Amino acid sequence: MAPATIKDLARELKLSPSTVSRALRDHPDISPKTKKRVVSLANKLDYHPDSIAQSLQTKKTKTIGVIVPEIKQPFFASVINGIEELAYAAGYTIIVCQSNETADREVLVTRSLGSHRVAGLLVSLSRSTENLDHFKVLQRRGVPIVFFDRVSNDIEASKVVVDDYKGAFDVVEHLIKSGYKRIAHLAGPKNLSISKFRLKGYTDALQQGNLPLDDSMVVYGGLDDTDGIVGFQKLLHLKTLPDAIFAVNDPVATGAFVMIKEHGMKIPDDIAIAGFSNTYMTSLLEPPLTTVEQPSYEIGKTAAQLLMEQINSNYENFIPKFIVLKTHLIVRSST
Amino acid sequence: MAPATIKDLARELKLSPSTVSRALRDHPDISPKTKKRVVSLANKLDYHPDSIAQSLQTKKTKTIGVIVPEIKQPFFASVINGIEELAYAAGYTIIVCQSNETADREVLVTRSLGSHRVAGLLVSLSRSTENLDHFKVLQRRGVPIVFFDRVSNDIEASKVVVDDYKGAFDVVEHLIKSGYKRIAHLAGPKNLSISKFRLKGYTDALQQGNLPLDDSMVVYGGLDDTDGIVGFQKLLHLKTLPDAIFAVNDPVATGAFVMIKEHGMKIPDDIAIAGFSNTYMTSLLEPPLTTVEQPSYEIGKTAAQLLMEQINSNYENFIPKFIVLKTHLIVRSST
DNA sequence: CTGAAAGCGCTAACAG
DNA sequence: CTGTTAGCGCTTTCAG
Numbered sequence: 001m002a003p004a005t006i007k008d009l010a011r012e013l014k015l016s017p018s019t020v021s022r023a024l025r026d027h028p029d030i031s032p033k034t035k036k037r038v039v040s041l042a043n044k045l046d047y048h049p050d051s052i053a054q055s056l057q058t059k060k061t062k063t064i065g066v067i068v069p070e071i072k073q074p075f076f077a078s079v080i081n082g083i084e085e086l087a088y089a090a091g092y093t094i095i096v097c098q099s100n101e102t103a104d105r106e107v108l109v110t111r112s113l114g115s116h117r118v119a120g121l122l123v124s125l126s127r128s129t130e131n132l133d134h135f136k137v138l139q140r141r142g143v144p145i146v147f148f149d150r151v152s153n154d155i156e157a158s159k160v161v162v163d164d165y166k167g168a169f170d171v172v173e174h175l176i177k178s179g180y181k182r183i184a185h186l187a188g189p190k191n192l193s194i195s196k197f198r199l200k201g202y203t204d205a206l207q208q209g210n211l212p213l214d215d216s217m218v219v220y221g222g223l224d225d226t227d228g229i230v231g232f233q234k235l236l237h238l239k240t241l242p243d244a245i246f247a248v249n250d251p252v253a254t255g256a257f258v259m260i261k262e263h264g265m266k267i268p269d270d271i272a273i274a275g276f277s278n279t280y281m282t283s284l285l286e287p288p289l290t291t292v293e294q295p296s297y298e299i300g301k302t303a304a305q306l307l308m309e310q311i312n313s314n315y316e317n318f319i320p321k322f323i324v325l326k327t328h329l330i331v332r333s334s335t
Numbered sequence: 336m337a338p339a340t341i342k343d344l345a346r347e348l349k350l351s352p353s354t355v356s357r358a359l360r361d362h363p364d365i366s367p368k369t370k371k372r373v374v375s376l377a378n379k380l381d382y383h384p385d386s387i388a389q390s391l392q393t394k395k396t397k398t399i400g401v402i403v404p405e406i407k408q409p410f411f412a413s414v415i416n417g418i419e420e421l422a423y424a425a426g427y428t429i430i431v432c433q434s435n436e437t438a439d440r441e442v443l444v445t446r447s448l449g450s451h452r453v454a455g456l457l458v459s460l461s462r463s464t465e466n467l468d469h470f471k472v473l474q475r476r477g478v479p480i481v482f483f484d485r486v487s488n489d490i491e492a493s494k495v496v497v498d499d500y501k502g503a504f505d506v507v508e509h510l511i512k513s514g515y516k517r518i519a520h521l522a523g524p525k526n527l528s529i530s531k532f533r534l535k536g537y538t539d540a541l542q543q544g545n546l547p548l549d550d551s552m553v554v555y556g557g558l559d560d561t562d563g564i565v566g567f568q569k570l571l572h573l574k575t576l577p578d579a580i581f582a583v584n585d586p587v588a589t590g591a592f593v594m595i596k597e598h599g600m601k602i603p604d605d606i607a608i609a610g611f612s613n614t615y616m617t618s619l620l621e622p623p624l625t626t627v628e629q630p631s632y633e634i635g636k637t638a639a640q641l642l643m644e645q646i647n648s649n650y651e652n653f654i655p656k657f658i659v660l661k662t663h664l665i666v667r668s669s670t
Numbered sequence: 671c672t673g674a675a676a677g678c679g680c681t682a683a684c685a686g
Numbered sequence: 687c688t689g690t691t692a693g694c695g696c697t698t699t700c701a702g
Contacts, residue, residue: 005694031672056388058695072409081406093430095430284589357684357688365688366688385681393681
């Protein structure tokens, strides 16, 4: 059974489609009596406006696109929850896409979202993204974009991040104060903003703590637990082992964590370890992991908030905002 | 800058819009020469078809709606990945919505998806859903729906589940064979299909193992770690404590796990514990958790596959399929 | 207060 | 092989 249309209502009520349309949207021109008749029939026939047709007409949709590297990363799942809460309250639907950490796929989904005429875009960059032209095309069309967590300087747009620098600095400072002297860093992909800031926080904390910088103590890798495993194995080749490790994020920390134990070393006595994000599972490890809390849900809400504002503004002379949310050191017994 | 339309291309090439439209879609009627001209200009102007307009015309969209209770549950995140892979390969976009485990919200997002004229729906029921009319409305409109994991008998549709009964039976049988005599069950919400089957697997395994059924050993709750915490506390009130616990899923098992340790009991010596799903974190617990592997990614792919078939069929005399995927017992040292 | 007419961007007969 | 025409369901002038 085909869904009821405005025409159906009009025919049945002996009104014109335009009148029905106005009545449905509570236009002041329409008499209360007519409105009641229209609304009551609409309910009876279970009428719902065809948002496709609406969009074609108004050139606007009530959907916003979200691009994340991977849904399965708990951090992003939580960000999406934040986005959804706000978007939903504003009557928007979200389309979630994954770049699977590849630039190619990111370009494709961005285009697809553009073709869907999304009202705006919320993006966390894939780890292999270098070129941002695919986003600029949409911006030129007037599609607002807000970046979060993984951002780039090569594009003018509002951005929401956490203070990765300070988060990293705090955790390394904590390690130093706890007496660790040889602190290694399992770093993330070199081109990611989060990797850079966390690395900088690490080096600055070492310097302030008067500890020597040692390039061999920094191992670059990806962001998954397997990268933690590989990274730790590289550290094992050093002449002198580190006495503490700061990993770029929790999954990497977890991978290293497992390897440390497999090598029969005690945490934190033989080697201490800390992560970044405070994903749920870190609290369940034995010993529980020291980490840095990132307000993931807040990031989502804030980014969505900014996007909504931009959508509802006449974006002539729009000034991008750069919002930095606070992190919070969580000390547990792994350090 | 407004995006280029078919009209723009037509004007520039001195062709009619229909010719351009056909050329773009590689229609056999069009001469190779014309096609080339059209395609090359399209690339130059960065033309992409307006999928909104396409949908309005064809009454079809290339989007499929996905409704899950919560994205943040790793099981569902993984299912979504499976769905996405298949949908994406078939040129479909997915709109992911959460019911947040409430029936009200489920009704709202279902309607919204209907209004978006999705080509089909993939659904895992919220835990408070009793009435399925909101889905039946869409089915009557010809929108195919495939249910997965959390399904209901009250609706005729294809369904994809795992063998919850056997999974539960296997794990409880394993507990019995390992010598445990007083096996408790932290059960899920009573009205969920998965709860019922896992409970039945539990009771049947006890019977086959000649162990007495004891209602006080079955504690009903939700599906989160907090439910595991609460559930375990209820078990503590028993005169004789259980020597093993089978939890309806991993989060519940984890909650109980933490409480057991907090009470100073040893796993598995004082009390053994097993979960269901094989989420990643279960392998990291100390001791690692015995659980039942659910092929979450496969569930997503299979459900999407069924949906695609149904979308591409003339659903006159469509016969719903019921697919049961195998589970796999994973024995670790918590039992 | 209501209606008629046009058009959003695209596709699909039907002609030529 | 290409063009003309009509229309998807809705909103929006412009008239009454």
